[in-house]
Amino acid sequence: MKKPIFIAALALLSSTAVAVTPATPLKTAEMLRDAALKDDVAFDITEGLTTEVGQRMAGTEAEARARDWAVAKLKSLGFKNVRVETFDMPVWVRGEEKAEIVAPFPQKLTLAALGNSGATPPEGLRAEVIGFDSLAEFQAAHDALVKGKIVFVSHGMVPTQDGSGYGYYGAARRQGPSIASRKGAAAIVIRSIGTDHHRNPHTGVQSWAEGVTPIPAAALSIPDAEQLQRILKRAGNRPVTMHLTLTPRNIGIQQSGNVIAEVPGRDPKAPVVLAACHLDSWDLATGAFDDAAGCGITAAAAKRVMDHGQPLRTIRVVWFGAEEVGLFGGLDYMRKHPNEHAVIAESDFGADRVWRFDSRVAQTAQPVVQDIARALAPLGIAQGFTDQAGGSDIGPMAASGVPTMELQQDGTRYFDIHHTPDDTLDKIDPEQLRQNVAAWTAMLSLTSNAAVEFGPMPPVQR
């Protein structure tokens, strides 16, 4: 790994700092930021959660073990008011998953069911495959062409640094299954929403549109999707038949929960600063990138501020439950904790370097925003939007008008790994993880010690 440029810049900065300078909030944030570049807490949390718990699918006993682990870990780190807020949610679990081309070129393909997929009969179903190169092409197709067939939607995703491609390309996963059911398809398989070339399918949630009957829905690994495209092409006029077996099931209402820990502020009445991540993962991997690292980053940064001395405002660390399957944790928290927040932020986009700082806070808080931007600049972080910021679990709160900040992580390789069996600890670059901790430490230090009003903001107009 090449040594990032910002390390050298910081060394210079440190050596020219004068010890007797009065400790303004900015100076303190800069000092804590520099110290955070040697952080080991974030990696230890990421390694511990992924190793000692492993996968932690929402609403399962594994997620319950993850909550126990989280409570013990957050207490041992010195956080106060460590607690779990439980909530109930419907749970879907994966079953057997197999796909085989029966004719004209017999072979097995690798896939994974999408969240809330319907099931085939236990012995599977056999049908002709009809392929489309994009969701738009599929939508335009006559229902009669699709009826009774296995629909295959293949649209190659292109990586973007800011992850914005997920909205566009991800539509095949989010909307494709409901459209397929409405058109009378027997099942749908999509090319994984991802940017890698490994035999690891990308799962992900999809929700059936109102009144739509669930059908089997799965994602082929990208090499398998490209193989199916070639099979369709080389088959010419011969029909391509697939035998598909998916046996997921709904196991009813189960318990999930959010794990909450605090750094109590000097002013217990001041609105709090929320530093969030999500604790649950998909079931295919240990979820190091998504989102153990986010929990490691935010907790490590909050601990650094705590260890330096009591901040003005309470910093509340929340490890949300049940994000992957529909933001259940974020929505439950929002219901239970209205009007408590000065500013909210979440880390849920891997562990690669932060490259941009976005915010959506009131004019009265702009001096704080400028201090944060200044503290982040030596880390190679540019100031981006000042009128928009978001997050996954905190998205609904942000949209409702709660002041929000966002440290944008580089997402160039995020969708190589996202929701696959490959989301494991070895994908974490410790040096980039530390840059994240440094950025979060500076932001939490400055926001938790700022006496200004951050909001409220008007709701986001869509």
Add this chain to the structure above:
Amino acid sequence: MKKPIFIAALALLSSTAVAVTPATPLKTAEMLRDAALKDDVAFDITEGLTTEVGQRMAGTEAEARARDWAVAKLKSLGFKNVRVETFDMPVWVRGEEKAEIVAPFPQKLTLAALGNSGATPPEGLRAEVIGFDSLAEFQAAHDALVKGKIVFVSHGMVPTQDGSGYGYYGAARRQGPSIASRKGAAAIVIRSIGTDHHRNPHTGVQSWAEGVTPIPAAALSIPDAEQLQRILKRAGNRPVTMHLTLTPRNIGIQQSGNVIAEVPGRDPKAPVVLAACHLDSWDLATGAFDDAAGCGITAAAAKRVMDHGQPLRTIRVVWFGAEEVGLFGGLDYMRKHPNEHAVIAESDFGADRVWRFDSRVAQTAQPVVQDIARALAPLGIAQGFTDQAGGSDIGPMAASGVPTMELQQDGTRYFDIHHTPDDTLDKIDPEQLRQNVAAWTAMLSLTSNAAVEFGPMPPVQR
């Protein structure tokens, strides 16, 4: 992909070549080499075999379909005397494969049985895991420490350009299971012999030493092996228990075969030039790198020489069966075809660029070797050994003293893919594949038109 430097060098070469120069064998080879840089035949063969047949495990019906495909393809390309030479061999097939850490950190691990692995009971076996960082450390361990346990040998492989690391690191797979059985272990799992970080285990053959009882033997994917190392470390003094299920079985003697095709030479009595690859693949993937590409490269090159005009010597293209599981095809061929070869060569190391030309032929053939070296130089290929060369299927023939040439392919990423589910067409770089075809075309053109004696050579002393 960056445009290789040699393209520019060749363009220069072509533009300065004078059309009226007499067509010496070297000039002809150079002309054919340059034309081969636009080859599409090798990619078409690689795509066709991997798409229309898919995996083709030795001795199975899939390998039989591959032979049918190969015969039709080689005939359609214009080769003569296209035929199959069958042979019988024992066949082992994969069953269910599951591994789960039961305590102290319950979670599933991903693995694949090694060739000829024994089976667990259908319901699996449960035992304590004992970990070793290398085969040497395991060998040195007291039997009493290992008895009844699941042995875990973890030794990270480091990539090498020439692939020589496979001998050293691969010992854990080849010898580990027999050593484990002798020491009384219940089973053995190794870290995959590979250099990637994906959840794709590397299978591969191992043969039980004389008198040793088969035990279950498998390879964990590299992220899973690293996970198991962390689990053992974080477990401290607590025993780590694994539940392992492997149900492979031996299905008895089955038929395999070598597919043979020829470019008949002007002198039917002259010893032939052998251009080889292997047709079978492991069962986990379509075997694009290993070794559909080798079949594409050698057949495309032989066709280019054929299409230019009848060579002096016969070029015999052989697509060997059953290489992966123990060189059955190569050994059968060697038995049936003694004393027929001028020179032999094989392509079985992926599809990345050729970087070195090795040979082991008689002094009388050194002028041909020098012409080949000169024709290869503009492709970025250096001359290497002149006293050693080999190949997989042709290895025993080479060792017996048959003159041999070898076009060494860059193996830096070969063991990222080797024997995993990830060995699929998308791993082939068409530009590097064409460089291989160009190199092979030059070599086949010069050897098949050389009237010199290539050997025989003394047997290789080990």
